[in-house]
Amino acid sequence: MKTIRWGILGAGRIARKFASDLKLVEGAELIAVGSRSKASAEDFSKDFPVKYTHDSYQELAGNAEVDVIYIATPHNLHYENTLLCINNGKAVLCEKPFAMNARQAELMMSLAKEKKVFLMEALWTKFHPHFLKMQEMIGQGLLGEIRSVLINFGFKPTPPVPLRLFDPELGGGTVMDIGIYNVFMAMSILGMPDHVDAVMTPASTGVDEQCAILFRYHNGAMAQLFSTFSSNLATEADICGSEGRIRLTSRFYEPSSTIEFYKERADSVEVIPVHKEPGFGYQYEARHVNDCLRIGLTESPVIPFADTLLLMQTLDKIRAIAGIGYAADDAK
Ligand SMILES: NC(=O)C1=CN([C@@H]2O[C@H](COP(=O)(O)OP(=O)(O)OC[C@H]3O[C@@H](n4cnc5c(N)ncnc54)[C@H](OP(=O)(O)O)[C@@H]3O)[C@@H](O)[C@H]2O)C=CC1
Ligand SMILES: O=C1CO[C@H](CO)[C@@H](O)[C@@H]1O
Structure with missing residues (x-):
């Protein structure tokens, strides 16, 4: 079985849970973490030893040994972090919400299609x-x-x-x-x-x-x-x-x-x-990503782009009705 080498972008709370569950995934190896700061990357690697601790997201995205990057930053960064990884040829598993709005989601998907790299929204519940x-x-x-x-x-x-x-x-x-x-x-x-x-x-x-x-x-x-x-x-x-x-x-x-x-x-x-494995529950989506990458898929059959887009469009509609706006909505 081909080993899939993972990197994590953003070393916060969920990154740690995901890293812990990745140990439960056969054929997955966490080899790198990318943080805004050296201190945060090194802190993370004390708990989850990795081969590479990068003190910038750019460096992580450029690491030639990494196959796929899990994006674990705040919502507003999912768009730019995903684009960075895809532009560096990396497959991406991006935390929810996939983007700030449907416009960003479409741009992320179209870049993934253009570069022929795998991209999926990390809606973990769908695999439970x-x-x-x-x-x-x-x-x-x-x-x-x-x-x-x-x-x-x-x-x-x-x-x-x-x-x-x-x-x-x-x-x-x-x-x-x-x-x-x-x-x-x-x-x-x-x-x-x-x-x-x-x-x-x-x-x-x-x-x-x-x-x-x-x-x-x-x-x-x-x-x-x-x-x-x-x-x-x-x-x-x-x-x-x-x-x-x-x-x-x-x-x-x-x-x-x-x-x-x-x-x-x-x-x-x-x-x-219902059979429930030990762990937090992030291993199921990670396993699916591994499977997709091994057979060369660029889109998940379980969370296809169409589903992610419908969800984003519905969130856009809800926000417009309820009066919830963000700076990202003003971009053209
Ligand atoms: N699927 C799930 O069950 C869960 C999903 N999530 C999702 O994961 C994402 C991250 O959540 P969570 O881990 O709780 O968040 P945290 O605030 O704990 O961590 C986010 C990390 O992003 C990096 N970061 C980059 N820029 C900023 C900034 N301006 N402010 C703060 N952090 C920044 C930091 O890492 P560094 O300094 O290392 O670069 C930080 O540690 C969210 O989008 C959330 O929706 C969260 C919890 C559960
Ligand atoms: O996805 C999530 C799951 O639950 C958390 C709270 O318990 C949230 O804050 C988080 O973003």
Whole structure:
């Protein structure tokens, strides 16, 4: 099996979790990290020893030994960091949100196509066993016709509060950081909404501190999606149909070892076990990237460009309706 040599761009919190899970991926080797500073790169390599510690993203992108780069910087940088890597011929796995808006996403995709390099949005949930099991159950018709999807994602950041959550320059706000999972989940189940409503409460910095989104569909189905940084909500999803209901509990976007299925009455639960590997859950997407690279794909069949673009376009629409804007939206 050909070893795929990984580099990580941006040595923050998620970079560490990803690096830890990469150890669970057969045929993957983390060989390099790129940081804005030498101190940050060296700090990272104390926990995750790598062959190369680069003190610039440019140097990492230019490392001839690296096959693929995982981009783990704040939202506002995904666009320029991805372009840098692709221009250096590197395959890219880019954290969510893929970009600040659909315009940036399209430019990233068209450069990847032009340079014939692999590019994928790191929407890790799409690879998780409980998500796949949920899709299988829906596909088997166990829920009947799905009429309502209710999803909450909320947490109250504890000090030191990461700057990126509230800073508009870094793409702060709930919709782009956590609401995206609600939107992704609703669209995976019901597809593109026919009507979108959204309202938000601004934080003192102007970004959305919380946001309520309503999707309506021509057949009468609805999705109600709520995200907040003001309280620790039960971050759960209810998918309700004419024949039954699935409830994804305890942080629906992370791997779970159970799915709750309610066939008839609200209290008649069947707890369906799901195999969940040790680790945070980033190994599944990394394995997929390895597989794609080994057979020379430039686009993932699981997260194709079209899906990423639809998600970005829907986020654009939600933001326009709720009044959530960023500097990137002004660029022509
Ligand atoms: N899939 C998932 O479950 C998760 C995904 N994410 C996504 O990952 C990305 C990073 O999140 P997270 O790791 O929590 O963020 P952190 O703030 O912990 O780390 C981001 C890193 O980006 C680099 N960076 C470059 N420019 C800046 C800047 N101006 N301000 C701050 N950092 C900068 C820094 O690394 P350095 O100094 O080394 O260059 C920093 O450590 C986000 O886009 C987020 O949406 C986050 C958490 C979970
Ligand atoms: O993707 C994410 C998953 O959850 C985190 C909070 O727990 C978010 O902040 C993050 O960006």
